Amino acid sequence: MRNNSWTNVVVACLLAAPIATLGTVIAPAQDAQPKVRHHRYKVVDVGTFGGPNGDVLLPPPSTRILNNVGMFVGAGETTEPDPFSPNCFNPDCLVEDGLLRFAGTSINIGTLKPGYSGLPISINDFGVAVGYSQNGEIDPLLRTGELKAALWKNGRVIDVGTLGGNGASANAINNRGQIFGGALNTTPDPDPFDPFFVPGATQVHAVLWEHGSIHDLGTLGGTDSVVYQANELGQAMGVSFTDNATHESTGLPTLHAFLWERGKMHDVGSLGGNESRGFGLNNRGEVVGFSLLAGDATEHPFVWRRGNLIDLGTLGGDNGRARAINDSGNVVGRADLPGSQAHHAFLWRHHEMKDLGTPHGNACSTGAKINLFDQVVGDSGECNIGGDPFLWENGDIVALSDLIVPGSGRVVFDAIDINDRGEIVSLCATPEGNFHVCLLLPTGEARPDLAQETSQQPLSDALPRAKYPQTGERSTSIRRGQAKTEVHRRALER
Numbered sequence: 001m002r003n004n005s006w007t008n009v010v011v012a013c014l015l016a017a018p019i020a021t022l023g024t025v026i027a028p029a030q031d032a033q034p035k036v037r038h039h040r041y042k043v044v045d046v047g048t049f050g051g052p053n054g055d056v057l058l059p060p061p062s063t064r065i066l067n068n069v070g071m072f073v074g075a076g077e078t079t080e081p082d083p084f085s086p087n088c089f090n091p092d093c094l095v096e097d098g099l100l101r102f103a104g105t106s107i108n109i110g111t112l113k114p115g116y117s118g119l120p121i122s123i124n125d126f127g128v129a130v131g132y133s134q135n136g137e138i139d140p141l142l143r144t145g146e147l148k149a150a151l152w153k154n155g156r157v158i159d160v161g162t163l164g165g166n167g168a169s170a171n172a173i174n175n176r177g178q179i180f181g182g183a184l185n186t187t188p189d190p191d192p193f194d195p196f197f198v199p200g201a202t203q204v205h206a207v208l209w210e211h212g213s214i215h216d217l218g219t220l221g222g223t224d225s226v227v228y229q230a231n232e233l234g235q236a237m238g239v240s241f242t243d244n245a246t247h248e249s250t251g252l253p254t255l256h257a258f259l260w261e262r263g264k265m266h267d268v269g270s271l272g273g274n275e276s277r278g279f280g281l282n283n284r285g286e287v288v289g290f291s292l293l294a295g296d297a298t299e300h301p302f303v304w305r306r307g308n309l310i311d312l313g314t315l316g317g318d319n320g321r322a323r324a325i326n327d328s329g330n331v332v333g334r335a336d337l338p339g340s341q342a343h344h345a346f347l348w349r350h351h352e353m354k355d356l357g358t359p360h361g362n363a364c365s366t367g368a369k370i371n372l373f374d375q376v377v378g379d380s381g382e383c384n385i386g387g388d389p390f391l392w393e394n395g396d397i398v399a400l401s402d403l404i405v406p407g408s409g410r411v412v413f414d415a416i417d418i419n420d421r422g423e424i425v426s427l428c429a430t431p432e433g434n435f436h437v438c439l440l441l442p443t444g445e446a447r448p449d450l451a452q453e454t455s456q457q458p459l460s461d462a463l464p465r466a467k468y469p470q471t472g473e474r475s476t477s478i479r480r481g482q483a484k485t486e487v488h489r490r491a492l493e494r
Helices: 006-016 482-493
Strands: 036-045 072-081 094-102 105-110 118-123 129-139 144-153 156-159 168-173 179-188 202-210 213-218 225-230 236-241 255-261 264-269 272-281 287-293 299-305 308-311 320-325 331-336 343-349 352-357 364-370 376-381 390-393 396-399 411-418 424-429 435-448
Touching: 036 424, 072 435, 094 129, 094 144, 118 144, 118 168, 129 156, 144 179, 179 213, 179 236, 202 236, 213 225, 225 272, 236 272, 255 287, 264 272, 264 287, 264 299, 272 299, 287 331, 299 331, 299 343, 320 343, 331 376, 343 376, 343 390, 352 364, 364 411, 390 411, 411 435
Parallel strands: 094 118, 144 168, 168 225, 202 225, 255 272, 272 320, 299 320, 320 364, 343 364
Antiparallel strands: 036 435, 072 094, 072 118, 094 105, 118 129, 129 144, 129 168, 144 156, 168 179, 179 202, 179 225, 202 213, 225 236, 236 255, 255 264, 272 287, 287 299, 287 320, 299 308, 320 331, 331 343, 331 364, 343 352, 364 376, 376 390, 376 411, 390 396, 411 424, 424 435
16 A cells, blocks of 8 residues: 655655764775775665565666665566556566655655556655656657656656656656756657657657756757766756767767766767767766767777766776765776676776776676675676676775674575665575565674685575576666567667
8 A cells, every 4th residue: 555645754754864874884995904994784675566576767877866864766576467468667667666765664655546566766855856747648759658758756756758658757856946867858859769768659868857847958959868877966867869960880979978067968978989978977977878989999098077088997907987976076887807808896096097806716796786884785796697796995905794783584695786874785586486675774783804714605506597687797778678679679760
């Protein structure tokens, strides 16, 4: 049953909760190794609404699914069959409702219309969330369920509108209440899907919703654009086509990352290739992501700051991607080792790229998120499969499975977010092999040095891989419901 008074619960908890639990946060990394480095973590399954699986938007690009007061947003499946089957919202063809987790409680915050699915994908520090939701209507151009940009506020779910088209997605909200994302207009467009998140048969443009109005932010010259992230300065980061001529090497027109501020879209540019994508944005207006090099055969991570695009290089191999940046300007991601047969997570700071290594002797690792205190989380394991999430702090990388308090009954298989309190969002598997979202909460109990302990086998064999194969090591660019977009694409082809 939906709880329409969930906002009251949130406000009461916010008044009682500290802004930061400093006792559970590790200080910024130092050269000297402390005797006790890592906290233990309690695993909390945020659950579902009776259905088998949970849902969350998977990075990259990074979204704010966990804020700094410990509030998480995602979705949980119900037992209701999807009314649009076989063109379903998720692979299980079950309706899923918005989920807010805070102060030990998972609250059903609903969707635009009961009995239809939705997914909140970003939350600010005041507990206001945005994302997208079905509204029960059929898109007459796609002949599938419409997806509309949704705002979860004051116990209500609100459709914030489009640019005249049949769909939109609200991807980011800051503490000012500014909402950014992408919305369809009425101009026909044969393929607006990748990488703009908004299925439709017309163009999608980056938009700002503010004071009850929608503002078209335009493009860099091509047909389509979208905002992925926003910061507290009112700046927004996304991607846009710069022209309309498809390149054989990428299958897309020229695509560049951008930073939008004060009514202007700044082209981040590229490192010589026909594509660059932004994955992360901080509160200094710095953008990170990756760019193809000349010839479009290899890609390098970049940071864009104050109009300058900086190639971060690699760990000796050909390729790399930056995934996230904190407010100190420190960057995490993945980069190839010499020979490009494996890649490791990296931390770029002080203009140097540090190899973070892997836990358990794994071949590969990918850094997904970094917090203000330079704690890094990500995934490791067999290259491009993963399943063994890690935490890096104080110069040491450790498998999260070695830090978890026993007894949760959950297999944690991908760490995708961390806030400044050191709380972690991870994917997890139940004993039945279902896909859930779990929060890893520091207990305050420290665990001694793990260097002399016997490493266990990577956890990838325990994952529900056949059903939900996407983990951070796969470096996916959209949530597990990618199949949903393919349904829309097939509908257009009919």
